[in-house]
Amino acid sequence: MGARQEAEIVACIPSLRRYARGLTADAARADDLVQDTLEHAWRRLSMWRRQGELRAWLFGIMHNVFIDGVRARRLRDTVHDDDAIAAVPVRAQQSDGLEVRDLDRLLQRLNPDVRAVLLLITVEELSYKEAARALDVPVGTIMSRLSRGRERLAAMRAGREPVTPLRRVK
Amino acid sequence: MMKDKDTLTLKATPGSPITEADLHAYVDDVLSAGRRAEVDVFLTTHADARANIEAWTRQKKMLKQAYDPAADEAIPLRFAVRPPARPPRWLAAAAAVLMAVASGVGAWVVRGEWDQRAMAVRAPASAAAAKAGDLGGFVHRAAVAHAVYTPEVRRPVEVGADQEQALATWLTKRLGATVRPPHLGDVGYALVGGRLLPGGVGPVAQFMYSANDGRRLTLYVTREAAGDKSAFRFSREGEVNVFYWVDEQFGYALSGDIERAELLRVSEEVYRQLG
Numbered sequence: 001m002g003a004r005q006e007a008e009i010v011a012c013i014p015s016l017r018r019y020a021r022g023l024t025a026d027a028a029r030a031d032d033l034v035q036d037t038l039e040h041a042w043r044r045l046s047m048w049r050r051q052g053e054l055r056a057w058l059f060g061i062m063h064n065v066f067i068d069g070v071r072a073r074r075l076r077d078t079v080h081d082d083d084a085i086a087a088v089p090v091r092a093q094q095s096d097g098l099e100v101r102d103l104d105r106l107l108q109r110l111n112p113d114v115r116a117v118l119l120l121i122t123v124e125e126l127s128y129k130e131a132a133r134a135l136d137v138p139v140g141t142i143m144s145r146l147s148r149g150r151e152r153l154a155a156m157r158a159g160r161e162p163v164t165p166l167r168r169v170k
Numbered sequence: 171m172m173k174d175k176d177t178l179t180l181k182a183t184p185g186s187p188i189t190e191a192d193l194h195a196y197v198d199d200v201l202s203a204g205r206r207a208e209v210d211v212f213l214t215t216h217a218d219a220r221a222n223i224e225a226w227t228r229q230k231k232m233l234k235q236a237y238d239p240a241a242d243e244a245i246p247l248r249f250a251v252r253p254p255a256r257p258p259r260w261l262a263a264a265a266a267v268l269m270a271v272a273s274g275v276g277a278w279v280v281r282g283e284w285d286q287r288a289m290a291v292r293a294p295a296s297a298a299a300a301k302a303g304d305l306g307g308f309v310h311r312a313a314v315a316h317a318v319y320t321p322e323v324r325r326p327v328e329v330g331a332d333q334e335q336a337l338a339t340w341l342t343k344r345l346g347a348t349v350r351p352p353h354l355g356d357v358g359y360a361l362v363g364g365r366l367l368p369g370g371v372g373p374v375a376q377f378m379y380s381a382n383d384g385r386r387l388t389l390y391v392t393r394e395a396a397g398d399k400s401a402f403r404f405s406r407e408g409e410v411n412v413f414y415w416v417d418e419q420f421g422y423a424l425s426g427d428i429e430r431a432e433l434l435r436v437s438e439e440v441y442r443q444l445g
Binding site: 003009022030039042056121125147 | 240
């Protein structure tokens with residue numbers, strides 16, 4: 001415990017932000033997710049027994065926080081269906097290229113678990129085993145989600161797959 | 171949560187049939203050299219697999235390019251970069267150790283090797299500290315920290331220069347005012363990284379720089395001497411040369427085992443950038 005562990009966690013923040021950005025497609029939501037993840041991490045730090053990379057452990061915490069949020073939002077959306085917000089949040093930043101926003105939109109149409117695996121493997125470059133540990137699933141599950149994610153993203157980009165219509169604000 | 175229908179497994183037994191899992195692992199560069207060679211052979215006769223690999227590789231590159239910039243953005247100060255509430259015990263303990271060294275009474279017990287390093291600056295410094303010029307002892311502490319950490323091979327810094335944004339945010343939060351490492355490339359020193367250290371009354375920041383020939387400088391940044399605006403001053407602490415000065419917010423001490431003129435040249439650049 002101490003400055004060294006603080007420093008190790010701090011050094012992971014850029015990765016956490018990048019991953020969160022891909023997961024949520026929304027800069028503000030992504031940073032909320034990072035903040036929640038860090039708070040959880042500090043409380044559970046004693047449970048991290050240096051099995052594997054700290055970064056993978058943090059990704060695991062982030063994933064749980066994220067999935068909890070997705071569930072809560074679904075629940076909320078069903079309750080207040082009348083004023084449901086568009087399912088895909090729009091990023092506020094002007095600086096983002098069209099390409100990135102396009103990609104954000106497509107990623108949001110993937111199942112969150114599939115999206116998580118795709119990002120952890122391609123952007124964060126975790127090994128399959130590390131990703132399996134982070135998400136607490138077998139390596140085979142990582143492989144099949146990766147396969148599905150690559151397949152579907154490619155199909156959507158090629159326009160082969162009908163895009164599920166967004167719910168609109170009335 | 172949806173159930174995974176099909177489960178792909180990585181069977182890397184030599185000679186076993188190439189599976190889709192092998193193709194993914196090829197793209198992600200996690201195959202053994204032997205298996206990779208087998209896939210390479212397979213690809214020469216399977217155009218569809220080759221097309222998949224090319225498409226997935228492009229996709230991977232595209233995703234990285236899209237999201238990598240998010241890792242380089244300045245980090246919001248609201249992030250929890252330290253444990254909540256309870257003040258860390260190491261801070262008090264380490265501060266006590268450093269104070270003991272500074273007063274020349276206690277033993278330096280953190281690590282045997284450090285003892286010697288710290289000794290290199292200890293004796294002459296008590297005389298130097300007696301002079302009014304030492305601004306609460308921070309110059310001496312800077313020289314001790316320089317002597318302790320610059321020879322460190324395995325872990326000279328806690329956060330490396332590749333995480334400069336994270337480093338600056340962390341230290342800014344911990345010191346309670348904007349801290350950033352100056353860029354000294356123009357005067358021949360590259361940032362190695364930084365660490366947080368206990369000062370006399372609170373945390374201080376140490377940035378480390380390295381020249382091509384491996385010589386290292388450290389910049390010690392503290393808020394302890396705030397308010398006593400001062401000009402450049404020079405102090406020799408054992409084998410370590412130190413230039414130090416104070417502006418409104420911070421006290422700075424640049425330490426190095428290098429010639430005074432060279433150190434002054436770098437100090438001027440630091441001053442120019444940080445005020």
